[in-house]
Amino acid sequence: MYYKSFLTAIVLTIFIASCQQKTHTASTYKIDKSLTAAATPLEKDLHAKLHNPTSYVYQAQDGRLYHVYYQTDPQDQRVLIETPQAWFSLPQRETWAKGAVYEAEAIRWEVQGDQAQFKTEDQTLLLQQRSPLVKNYANDDQQIKITTTLENRQQYVLLERKDADNLKLALESKTPYKSTYSNDSAIWIEKDYKALLIINGVQNCFELKD
Known part of the structure; x- marks a missing residue:
């Protein structure tokens, strides 16, 4: 129990430091939901952003939902993604009239109109925007x-x-x-x-x- 709490603290410390960075370098974070309690202040903040009416919801072909929040801070434009297993944050790498690419390491989120492509080390998913x-x-x-x-x-x-x-x-x-x-x-x-x-x-x- 102590080891799990200690590991959670380390993960959250790295996550907070990443959030505080105002840069477009390869800063990304991933939080495995199985490692964290559901009521930490950090998770409450993530949940509030990803589940408010200004966020987006995409649906994969298997029916699973992905909540997405596009952060528009000029100094830190990035996307927050909630999958069934984890949270991700990716900095913006490229943008055009109706789309953008967010990428770090082996993880890539590309949006074009009401469709998105989510690439990880394991798979590539095609998603359709469902909300708004x-x-x-x-x-x-x-x-x-x-x-x-x-x-x-x-x-x-x-x-x-x-x-x-x-x-x-x-x-x-x-x-x-x-x-x-x-x-x-x-x-x-x-x-x-x-x-x-x-x-x-x-x-x-x-x-x-x-």
């Missing part, structure tokens, strides 16, 4: 911006409308062709390229404009 996803709907009278997010494994949509309060609705049901979100006063239904908004019984139809 932004779509725009409209009818003759109004436009709605829809942002789909995944928060603590619950899917939501945020409806943003001009001259109206924003609405946040939780996923109620989903099929390959239809998704239904709701709260106490509103229902949002997406089906193919159309959507239906029901507020207090009043219905409005919309079409996808992207």
